[in-house]
Amino acid sequence: MTKSYYLDTSAIFGRAGGEEPLRRILKAKTMPGAHATSTQVLREWNRIVLEGTAAFRNALATARDWSDVVAKLRKGFGGTPSRNWQVQHWITNSETTNLEVAEKRAEDFLRIRTRMLFKSGIETIRDATECGVAKRSLEETGKSQKPWKYQATCKKGESICVQPAFLREEIERAKAAAAALESSDDEQHQRMGKNSAEALKALENGNDEGTKGSACHGKNQIGGDLLIALECAEDEVLLATDASFIHICPAISREYERVTIPAEP
């Protein structure tokens, strides 16, 4: 019988279109399935997939040929260009250089396919934080140079979630997870733990905005893996390819399974 998994963003992404050996392992683990995930995972999925689709459609809107599309998708900081390229690859298999066909495929991808890729095998999407960002979709801007936008973030002052109230209810577990991350040997995990601990301290001191905005959605902040793990139920196994859960899950008494690509013989 298939275990009851709680899928992190990395597992949903890998299952849909990660590297082939990883995809096969994740599919085998989750099929047939009635698994769970969170709107925080949906928020992260949308940030990659919808932001990537917006970037691709914006590149197509002004492109004269495929080389213009490639040049535009190469722009950006950090992991943005490679994420946007990956989404383009999902849409066109990096083969369709006919711009009209690419746009039709992007429309179809956005209309139905991205949603079905996310929710296949998922029975429950928990929403303890009532994240308003996770509900957003692509918007038309009316501008010819950049006709599409996706707002993947929120501001501290916006009242579009109940994340602070949720974290107050879970404060002891959240603090334990942050402390576990801080004790990691990995620098990024340490940073995530330190940032989370600071945000939680602000929350305990009565500052509801301490855990919101960039303190939630920013890189190595509380809204990533820590907030996701808190919604994993006791009888579930958190499934991910990310390593941070090695620290988080034991600290909050949750089981965790990390999937990685097997080393070649």
Add this chain to the structure above:
Amino acid sequence: MSRHASVLLAMSDALTFTEPDDPTLDFQAGTLSRSIALLTEPFLSEPDEEAFLTDLLEHGWNLVPAADTQPLTA
């Protein structure tokens, strides 16, 4: 793109992006035969289309290619 065209594209992509040796692929489930029957319907609703894509995914078909691990070059 009409829903018929979308279903046909999903079928074509599933066949392109799923290797026959994928151990999670349940070819015997008859998903592709059902999709051909679906295409003969004069009208496809959104739930019909969603059910078809779910059917494909739950029987191991891939709807997108595996990750592109090649460096991004023009």
